[in-house]
Amino acid sequence: MANTAKILVPDAADQSGCVDCPIRHQSVCAFCLPDELDTLEQLKYHRHYEAGQTIIWAGDEMNFVGSVVNGVATLSHTLADGRKQMVGLLLPSDFIGRPGRRLSSYDVTAVTDVTLCCFRRKPFEQLISSTPNVAERLLDMSLDELEAAREWMLILGRKSAREKIASFLTILARRAAKAEGKAPGGAMTIDLPLTREAMADYLGLTLETVSRQISALKNEGLIRLGGKRRVDIPDLRRLVTETGGGTDDDLFA
Amino acid sequence: MANTAKILVPDAADQSGCVDCPIRHQSVCAFCLPDELDTLEQLKYHRHYEAGQTIIWAGDEMNFVGSVVNGVATLSHTLADGRKQMVGLLLPSDFIGRPGRRLSSYDVTAVTDVTLCCFRRKPFEQLISSTPNVAERLLDMSLDELEAAREWMLILGRKSAREKIASFLTILARRAAKAEGKAPGGAMTIDLPLTREAMADYLGLTLETVSRQISALKNEGLIRLGGKRRVDIPDLRRLVTETGGGTDDDLFA
DNA sequence: CGATTCCTTGAGACAGCTCAATTTCGGTGG
DNA sequence: CCACCGAAATTGAGCTGTCTCAAGGAATCG
Numbered sequence: 275m276a277n278t279a280k281i282l283v284p285d286a287a288d289q290s291g292c293v294d295c296p297i298r299h300q301s302v303c304a305f306c307l308p309d310e311l312d313t314l315e316q317l318k319y320h321r322h323y324e325a326g327q328t329i330i331w332a333g334d335e336m337n338f339v340g341s342v343v344n345g346v347a348t349l350s351h352t353l354a355d356g357r358k359q360m361v362g363l364l365l366p367s368d369f370i371g372r373p374g375r376r377l378s379s380y381d382v383t384a385v386t387d388v389t390l391c392c393f394r395r396k397p398f399e400q401l402i403s404s405t406p407n408v409a410e411r412l413l414d415m416s417l418d419e420l421e422a423a424r425e426w427m428l429i430l431g432r433k434s435a436r437e438k439i440a441s442f443l444t445i446l447a448r449r450a451a452k453a454e455g456k457a458p459g460g461a462m463t464i465d466l467p468l469t470r471e472a473m474a475d476y477l478g479l480t481l482e483t484v485s486r487q488i489s490a491l492k493n494e495g496l497i498r499l500g501g502k503r504r505v506d507i508p509d510l511r512r513l514v515t516e517t518g519g520g521t522d523d524d525l526f527a
Numbered sequence: 528m529a530n531t532a533k534i535l536v537p538d539a540a541d542q543s544g545c546v547d548c549p550i551r552h553q554s555v556c557a558f559c560l561p562d563e564l565d566t567l568e569q570l571k572y573h574r575h576y577e578a579g580q581t582i583i584w585a586g587d588e589m590n591f592v593g594s595v596v597n598g599v600a601t602l603s604h605t606l607a608d609g610r611k612q613m614v615g616l617l618l619p620s621d622f623i624g625r626p627g628r629r630l631s632s633y634d635v636t637a638v639t640d641v642t643l644c645c646f647r648r649k650p651f652e653q654l655i656s657s658t659p660n661v662a663e664r665l666l667d668m669s670l671d672e673l674e675a676a677r678e679w680m681l682i683l684g685r686k687s688a689r690e691k692i693a694s695f696l697t698i699l700a701r702r703a704a705k706a707e708g709k710a711p712g713g714a715m716t717i718d719l720p721l722t723r724e725a726m727a728d729y730l731g732l733t734l735e736t737v738s739r740q741i742s743a744l745k746n747e748g749l750i751r752l753g754g755k756r757r758v759d760i761p762d763l764r765r766l767v768t769e770t771g772g773g774t775d776d777d778l779f780a
Numbered sequence: 781c782g783a784t785t786c787c788t789t790g791a792g793a794c795a796g797c798t799c800a801a802t803t804t805c806g807g808t809g810g
Numbered sequence: 811c812c813a814c815c816g817a818a819a820t821t822g823a824g825c826t827g828t829c830t831c832a833a834g835g836a837a838t839c840g
Contacts, residue, residue: 353772355771357771358685359680361677361681380677402663406656413669417669423676424632424633426680427614434796435795469817469818470818478683480797482821485820502806519608723786735787735831754836755787
């Protein structure tokens with residue numbers, strides 16, 4: 275059930291080559307040479323999931339690995355009593371799955387419609403051994419994720435609710451700027467990919483507290499809301515001031 | 528200053544070969560063949576730090592990477608106002624530093640006397656390219672650390688103080704058992720490598736709350752204390768019950 | 781055995797949680 | 811285009827777990 279990808283629409287990317295792939299230069303294949311790309315092209319296949327669908331349950335067998343091509347997905351831990359903590363926010367080019375692991379350690383959920391570029395796990399494991407460029411890129415991506423996780427730990431362990439929200443918005447703003455190839459700063463508008471509840475699961479808060487803090491930032495003019503999901507940041511620098519510090523300090527260093 | 532390793536005593540391990548190294552089969556060199564070990568042997572050198580010494584400050588230049596041979600070290604983030612969150616607990620065989628990164632992202636501190644087996648960064652980076660066995664092991668270790676960080680995020684974000692303490696003790700017990708090659712379970716005794724304050728920094732609590740929760744577990748007979756640092760766990764299963772669940776569930780699966 | 785560091789315990793304050801209405805947004809069908 | 815509906819978000823009031831501030835007590839080291 276969990277692995278049953280729903281075909282939403284015929285996918286142009288399935289036909290077109292890796293060369294035109296939107297995540298070509300950020301994903302696990304970023305370092306690949308043209309002939310290596312040809313090999314990948316043989317092995318890859320796309321899967322589609324609707325917003326809200328569970329891609330994999332924690333503990334389920336996972337016979338593929340892959341990259342997010344479009345959309346947003348989350349990794350999360352759930353306790354027996356229902357408490358939930360998000361542990362990964364997967365944007366386009368992020369990698370799902372672990373070579374050498376048969377069972378998923380997390381619940382993986384599509385929060386928007388999602389397209390994955392997948393490889394069956396076994397062939398991909400061979401690929402890693404035979405293609406140093408893939409292994410090297412995967413190591414680098416994993417170390418980036420580890421750093422992000424550790425920054426996140428600082429937020430979870432030591433920041434106030436207000437600082438958590440400010441930090442989260444700043445992270446999104448920075449990622450959005452990077453994705454668009456701009457430098458973050460000044461005035462920006464971001465689209466929240468997550469509901470208040472999902473933000474709460476990200477930040478270790480309740481959805482009510484998230485809502486209250488967002489309202490507070492709004493009332494103080496640090497942000498403006500357009501609908502529920504659109505956030506205007508008139509001055510990113512001022513928002514960063516509210517994060518309590520951390521890596522974000524270097525944002526404008 | 529930060530990189531000035533203090534020589535405590537002449538070190539036998541400096542003379543003896545990698546073959547006799549206590550972390551030979553867990554560390555980054557675990558997969559190396561005998562001839563590869565010879566190469567490493569040429570490059571490696573040992574450093575010693577006293578308990579309490581800072582090995583590297585966040586932002587400092589780090590011209591080496593290395594493995595913990597003896598002792599315990601921590602990685603931590605510190606905010607401008609002094610709030611601190613530990614983000615890594617490094618035991619023997621754990622790796623310090625990131626290939627390709629010139630500056631340290633964390634404060635690295637020796638909490639006991641520590642011996643590191645080091646490589647200068649540049650040669651090590653070449654080593655990774657030329658020795659797939661090292662690269663592969665490093666990837667695997669990094670992914671293990673990422674999983675540990677994500678488990679830790681669940682603890683930080685969603686668990687109560689009592690559950691945090693129980694989780695922490697359970698993690699230590701499991702690691703200790705693994706290091707001794709035993710299966711965790713039944714009655715165990717562990718040595719806390721950390722002060723109450725360091726435990727608080729690990730768990731995102733204050734030292735007073737840590738102390739109170741440890742006292743509570745003691746008064747309920749879930750643990751016994753021998754001195755400040757020795758903890759008797761009469762029945763690990765019962766302690767696991769108090770962790771609130773998570774990965775620890777599978778401990779006896 | 782004295783000193784220092786670490787730990788424990790207490791009392792009061794407060795941030796964030798819980799429970800409970802409303803309100804707003806965004807989509808859907810008339 | 812408008813009225814309606816359900817999901818998501820907001821806001822309020824009271825509670826509770828953890829923090830803060832403060833005082834004393836134990837372990838470890840010279």
